[in-house]
Amino acid sequence: RMYWAETEKPCGEAHDVTAKALIRVCFTPLPQGDISITGGTGVGKVTRPGLSLPPGAWAINPSPRRQITENLREVLPEGLGGWVEITIPRGEEIARKTCNPLLGIVGGISILGTTGLVRPISCEAFRETIRLHLHQRALLGGGICLVFGNHGRTWARKLGFPEEATVEVGTFLGFALEVCRKEGISQVVLLGQIGKMVKVAGGIFDLHHEVADARREILFAHLVRFGLPERFWKAVWEAKTTEEALEHLMAWERHREFFAHLAQEISQRVRTRLGGKAEVESIVFSLRYGVLGRG
Structure with missing residues (x-):
């Protein structure tokens, strides 16, 4: 059984090319206790060293990974894990207007952030x-x-x-x-x-x-x-x-x-x-x- 959710990225005062981008998440419960987080269509992949993630990894930064995991742990029964797949339908198109191509992140945008709050920074x-x-x-x-x-x-x-x-x-x-x-x-x-x-x-x-x-x-x-x-x-x-x-x-x-x-x-x-x-x-x-x- 799979569970789906989607939302639009809020922009607030920090309006950029990712504002109002549609974000979809598919969650599949698994009997193992681990939670794995991967990207899908529209999420970039790292191809060069020098970032917070190694080459070959999905461009989902450590802070969002931690927040997703912690939030799931609060609602999942003890011992249950799952697989989270994040997709951004227009991610590849949006990424062409960002610095991702120069940083060696290909195929889509990055999932960034530290607090989960949008601030004008x-x-x-x-x-x-x-x-x-x-x-x-x-x-x-x-x-x-x-x-x-x-x-x-x-x-x-x-x-x-x-x-x-x-x-x-x-x-x-x-x-x-x-x-x-x-x-x-x-x-x-x-x-x-x-x-x-x-x-x-x-x-x-x-x-x-x-x-x-x-x-x-x-x-x-x-x-x-x-x-x-x-x-x-x-x-x-x-x-x-x-x-x-x-x-x-x-x-x-x-x-x-x-x-x-x-x-x-x-x-x-x-x-x-x-x-x-x-x-x-x-x-x-x-x-x-x-x-x-x-x-």
Whole structure:
């Protein structure tokens, strides 16, 4: 005899691609005392080391496994066990919009969680994804390419960086570099659009606009120090965005030399943040002009 139940994943304030996903569970009582928990359609399987589960395991994390087991133990007669199979009808489709493919989890989404409660912790969840991805890369060896978002990921592909070695860090660059340092990752490429990379050149590693922003001032200081002719000063200073400033800077005969220098300055900032031992390259690009400089 089998028992079925289904529910929709609540979203609350922590709305993400898994919100309202249908979750189905089939429970089959067994005379043995053990409770086994497996996945089915739409639940991913782990294929790489570095996660909390070994390769080959269903991507159902230890905390949900423990909670399911404890809840069943409360209602099952003593000595009775059972088999729990979890399925997510749209899991494989949803998983394509998550970080699972990059982490080597194939076939569906992961069953995650610690308390069973949905809380608005998207920043926490994103940081944990960054940490897991970097931990996994450290175990597998080789370098990594840090990008801020989709534009960076697109350029990473164009420049030939492997998808699995490209880690999206959003605004949490400082956190990602700290994880790299702790994990002993010794080859780091930072690839980013000029606006965010200018912040790093000024020593800003939390890139959220509410934390710090001095893009105009940092860019202008580096340009003047490098010898930008005075005829460009007013236009660059009054530009509303770094991309707008580029429209003027492209007329300067030394712009390529400057952006190579800026990339080197950024690399030095990152290298210092990593403890001075890592091999670092920075690549600065523009949405309009492509790669501006690397070093």
